Amino acid sequence: MVRIMGFFESFNTCLKKIYNCGIITTDPQTLKSRNNLKKDIKMSYTQISHDHLESLDNTHILLFHEEQKKAEEIEFKFIKTGLDKKQNCFYTTNDTEKLKENMKKFGINVEDNIENGLLNIVLIPKEFEDYEKMISDKVESLPQDRKIRVVSTHYFDFNSERKTESMEEIEQCVDDRFHKIPGNFICSFHVPSVDKKLAPQFMKNLLDSHHEIIFLTKEDKIEKFNFN
Numbered sequence: 001m002v003r004i005m006g007f008f009e010s011f012n013t014c015l016k017k018i019y020n021c022g023i024i025t026t027d028p029q030t031l032k033s034r035n036n037l038k039k040d041i042k043m044s045y046t047q048i049s050h051d052h053l054e055s056l057d058n059t060h061i062l063l064f065h066e067e068q069k070k071a072e073e074i075e076f077k078f079i080k081t082g083l084d085k086k087q088n089c090f091y092t093t094n095d096t097e098k099l100k101e102n103m104k105k106f107g108i109n110v111e112d113n114i115e116n117g118l119l120n121i122v123l124i125p126k127e128f129e130d131y132e133k134m135i136s137d138k139v140e141s142l143p144q145d146r147k148i149r150v151v152s153t154h155y156f157d158f159n160s161e162r163k164t165e166s167m168e169e170i171e172q173c174v175d176d177r178f179h180k181i182p183g184n185f186i187c188s189f190h191v192p193s194v195d196k197k198l199a200p201q202f203m204k205n206l207l208d209s210h211h212e213i214i215f216l217t218k219e220d221k222i223e224k225f226n227f228n
Helices: 008-019 045-055 068-084 096-106 110-115 128-140 161-176 199-207
Strands: 038-043 060-065 088-093 119-123 148-154 183-190 212-216 222-226
Touching (some): 060 199, 096 110, 110 119, 128 161, 161 199
Parallel strands (some): 060 212, 088 148, 148 183
């Protein structure tokens, strides 16, 4: 069994409150509160990047992580594979220059893919109040006539119910129109940015608007749940 360490231990508590099922394990009897919830699966970085994510189609994915660098390994591989397949890829960030630098280190040909229109780096505000005013229009403008991939990152300080409720509404709006999005969409959340007292309800509500949830742990392991 792989335990989710550090801040994720509070999310084990969240899951216990939400599902009344105890700690996350690979026991198929563990999670039963949703009729369509499949058992959790333990995966390595390679498995999640090379195998699992590439097996999904038109899926709204929720990624919880503690460390940006480790999350980017998953996100960048997801984007790089899409670029290699000549798919249009979108990545939101509030620091475009740092993102480009990190992508280059990962082996992504940033300049050429931006020039040919395959890589679209979308600048978002650093303050959540500004972000929530513009993100719906960004999602609405995504292409519908060709295969796409999207990574939407969230490093905001979710320290109030107003922010978490607004984020939940945004994610639900995305899911409501997901049938119009021709590809996979990763919503990546930095867990330490979420207030611990708000986390249980925030997490529960985010689950309702996604098809897949992935916990990225400090132990270089991944816990995956499927809600299809």
